[in-house]
Amino acid sequence: MTAEVFWAVAVGLAAVVAYVLVAAVRRAPVPSNGADADLAVYRDQLTEIERDLARGTIAEAEAERLRSEVGKRVIEADKARLTGSGATGRTSTAVIVAVIAAVIVPGGVAVYWGLGAPGYPDMALETRLAVLDEAIRTRPSHEEMLANQGRPRDAVLDQTLARELADTTDIEALRERAGQHFMSGEMQAAVRVQERILALQGEGASGDDHALMALSLVWEAQKYVSPEAEEHLRLSLRKDMDNDLARYLVGEMFLQGGRYDKAFQFWRPLAEGGDPAAPWTASIRERIGEVAELAGVSYALPAGTGSGPTAGDVAAAAEMTPQERQAMVEGMVAQLSDRLATEGGDVEDWNRLIRSLAILERLPEAQQIYDEAKERFRGRPSELSFLRLAAVETGLTP
Template sequence: MLFWVIAALLTLGASLAVLLPLSGRKPAGEATGSHDIEVYRDQLSELERDTERGLIERAEAEEARAEIARRILKADKAGSPDGSTKASEGKAMRAFRMAAVLAVPLVSWGIYASVGSPGLPSQPLSARLEKNPADSSVDELVARAEAHLTANPDDGRGWDVLAPIYTRLGRYPEAVTAYRNAIRLDGASGARESGLGEAIAAAAGGMITEDAQAAFSRALVLEPGQPKAGFFLASALAQEGKIEEAIAAWQAMMMTLPPDSSWRNAVAEAITEGGRRLAENGQAAPGPTQQEIEAASEMSAEDRTTMIETMVASLDDRLKQNPRDLEGWTRLVRSYQVLGRTDSARDALKRGIDVFGKDSAEARQLTEFSGGIGVKATE
């Protein structure tokens, strides 16, 4: 009952605020027609005086006198009972507006009475946070976690749980903060660093920035073959226009992914898109063919690893015969890194630098590429 009383008072106040100005009337002494007639009579008197003093010629005075007379007749007609059309129209419009204003609360109350729930109890945030988590919405669960972390900001586990939820909800800046807090409190891991890189890239509108690449590189160091980190680092190469290197990285990644990996579709689509971009420029995609990749996916994990290592060894032997192949060295470093053989990747980087010379542009490019995937020439 209290709800209806408050609603009625609020509705009445809002309606009166609109109705009172509409119902206002001008005082009788301020009638527009009477005021105009007085003005015109003063103009006639002024005209007569100017004519007598010779300031206006008789012909001009007659024309002015006739015009003022017409205006007096018009004003007198508007104020007379027979010429009150405009006043009647004004009254009709005012009545229509008042009816429209009154109709709004009546219609809204009728709709609310049929579809509303005035008897529903209030649900303050504190009460919702005390509900069983199984009965809570995602927003309520997030609010509960945020309240907990406000009171316990050093709970690394809480930040670790909340960070990916922020990412899924599209709250990327909050996700970056949550991942950084989880890493600061509970230490870095491949999943946390790759999640941080993904959140940084998403917050930048999809651009894989240097900060994001650094996070993905740390993820690969901590967890060689981490799929998210490998995928986004290859995507960074594609963003920089290094399509062939990106495709080679995705192909190497596809060879190592298990058949049931959720990343296979994304990697396959990226390879297809990269191949399309190369074809537009009249180039062919590097690395293993699609048939070789599909054959590798049907093998056991042990056979697949053996096949990949054979291919990498073949690439290594070819570079020993034709060492001045910058793209080959970048593929070799990445392949060893994807296989988790960080020492072999570091050795390949060192050999590539020796081939081109430490101060050469090729050596600097190879070092920069390798550093981007977490491979350094020295510890």
């Protein structure tokens, strides 16, 4: 909006407000004064005189004298009412109108001229975003967060790992070992092995290698995206801007820092066109609506995105009794379990089965499925990380 348009709108609105106030003042009744009360009293006196005359308590001559005396007072009071009240009312209205015209419009313009800045961006929003960006920039380091969580790294374990890894140069063997540590929840070891993989490859390390390094750090810090993890995410995206795991974790970083707008920017393409088999795609699709709302964006996933129930499924379930719904869920879980046993499936299918069994309180079966899934996805840290999350959140043994 240009300055000219802004001032035209502002002055126009002020004029409308002033007009409404003036109209209200002009229509308001003029307050009554003492003369009105006197007139009422005198009229009552005249009525009383007529009653006394009719009852015979006073003579005709006395009644005439009283009428004459009260009549004079009525005339005087009426004159006072017409002159005093009318003049005062008109004067008061004129004064109020003048004050509104002289103060409301020019005064409002003057105040905004001193305090406002037409054409300026939303300084409050910019300041707030700057504060959030600064908080992200100065957030705790990885080591600081581990200490804050009461889980500092084991120095003895670090020394042992350093000796073991010093002479290991087989990258594929190291990747297998990193996956094993990841699967068993030994995140400090997983991080050190992944560091060795990057050190051996140097500049030749791929975007996936750096994304997995970031993922290992994130899981070691209980899902906190530290500055060290961020650096590996930057390196990953520098190698491959389309690395979905890196983009997912960058979104998590901005989400943790309160920059919901940037989190939404990174997650929207993954929610709409991400690989359905990727373990983070379902997580993003479940949360993207809330992230958009926090970012102040009106958004809904395109129709047909995701693998959730259809509107017909929801409507049918709503009409079921609790027992019927329970039977339906049991049937769906059985079908999914049979399909995974015979045909296999992606990590999201295994994740869904684990969580569904836990909801049904069939924890021994859920544990068995989780253990089987770990074997199927051995050596694939990103998939294992989401399976481990399902195990932790459902009370299984990871």
